[in-house]
Amino acid sequence: MPDLPALRASIEAHRSKLADECAAVRTPSDLEELRNRYLGRKRGFVMLLFEEMKTLDPAEKPAAGQLLNEWKRDVQENLAAVEAGLLTPVQAGPREDPTLPGERRPFGAAHPLRIFQREIESIFMEMGFGIEDGPEIETDYYNFEALNFPPNHPARDDWDTLYINDNLLLRTHTSPVQIRVMEKRKPPIRIIIPGKVYRRETPDPTHAAMFFQVEGLVVDRNVTFAHLKGTLEHFLRRLFGDKLKVRFRPSFFPFTEPSAEVDIECLACGQKDPACRVCGGTGWKEILGSGMVDPQVFKNVNIDPEQYSGWAFGLGIDRVAMFAYGIPDIRYFYDNDLRFNRQFHLK
Numbered sequence: 001m002p003d004l005p006a007l008r009a010s011i012e013a014h015r016s017k018l019a020d021e022c023a024a025v026r027t028p029s030d031l032e033e034l035r036n037r038y039l040g041r042k043r044g045f046v047m048l049l050f051e052e053m054k055t056l057d058p059a060e061k062p063a064a065g066q067l068l069n070e071w072k073r074d075v076q077e078n079l080a081a082v083e084a085g086l087l088t089p090v091q092a093g094p095r096e097d098p099t100l101p102g103e104r105r106p107f108g109a110a111h112p113l114r115i116f117q118r119e120i121e122s123i124f125m126e127m128g129f130g131i132e133d134g135p136e137i138e139t140d141y142y143n144f145e146a147l148n149f150p151p152n153h154p155a156r157d158d159w160d161t162l163y164i165n166d167n168l169l170l171r172t173h174t175s176p177v178q179i180r181v182m183e184k185r186k187p188p189i190r191i192i193i194p195g196k197v198y199r200r201e202t203p204d205p206t207h208a209a210m211f212f213q214v215e216g217l218v219v220d221r222n223v224t225f226a227h228l229k230g231t232l233e234h235f236l237r238r239l240f241g242d243k244l245k246v247r248f249r250p251s252f253f254p255f256t257e258p259s260a261e262v263d264i265e266c267l268a269c270g271q272k273d274p275a276c277r278v279c280g281g282t283g284w285k286e287i288l289g290s291g292m293v294d295p296q297v298f299k300n301v302n303i304d305p306e307q308y309s310g311w312a313f314g315l316g317i318d319r320v321a322m323f324a325y326g327i328p329d330i331r332y333f334y335d336n337d338l339r340f341n342r343q344f345h346l347k
């Protein structure tokens, strides 16, 4: 005949097993099985103990009843906790499989035009130039008039312009930033201005309606054409190699006088192929426009041309990058085809 201490011992024995058994539950049917084993109406441990209680001495029954009720609640709470732990991950979706390989994120890479822009910037920064920028939506005044293009002057026809209204336009070159900088700042000035420019072009392998330029501007006392020549030659040789052949050709821009276009030797054919597709058999590739700042431009920004002189240049980044990398079509830069973009890497 069991007594109260025996009942208590039996509860304690089950209690320590229950903890282990709860921890071993993996599936809803494990849980069901465990619930039956403890709380099953006929053969559950808890129910069996309630049966045993009936045989106890009547004086011990109230204490035994309390003990068994506490134990039953304890079992119910434990099983409820296991059930909650089991349901949460199932409801949240499939469990993670930690043995699966991770997802690999592709490394980004700088766009080839950006790589070139940085290269150009770093060469000019070595020479003490600063970097400036300006708005892509410009007024007629900055894009043309202050640069010495009078209204209706035929020189404007060289720049097929996208107008927003009579006064506003998308800048056709980075030169308007020369004016903005000289209005703000007195010489000495030594800057480059990389940025986007826009022209009314029908896209083809060598034309895009949007492309990139780098402008350069130097203003100080006693600045001469020799400085222009020396600086640009140094720049182009840093970019393309020490031995690069460079030539200056007289040209015309309304805002420089005298003006020169700068050609470099064709690196595609080594100036040897009369049928070369890159240079058209001329052996030379036009790379930039340049010249001494026109005195009228200085007057427009209140810099005294008797005291100061300067030079400027403008270069198409796309064109230089195409030449350097052997890219046959300017539109590749803007197609966003990763198979193209991924071929270029920062040094």
Ligand code: PHE
Pocket: 172, 173, 174, 175, 215, 216, 253, 256, 289, 290, 291, 312, 313, 314, 315
């Ligand atoms: N802005 C001119 C162009 O777009 C290039 C240039 C810049 C020429 C500065 C001379 C001086 O063609």
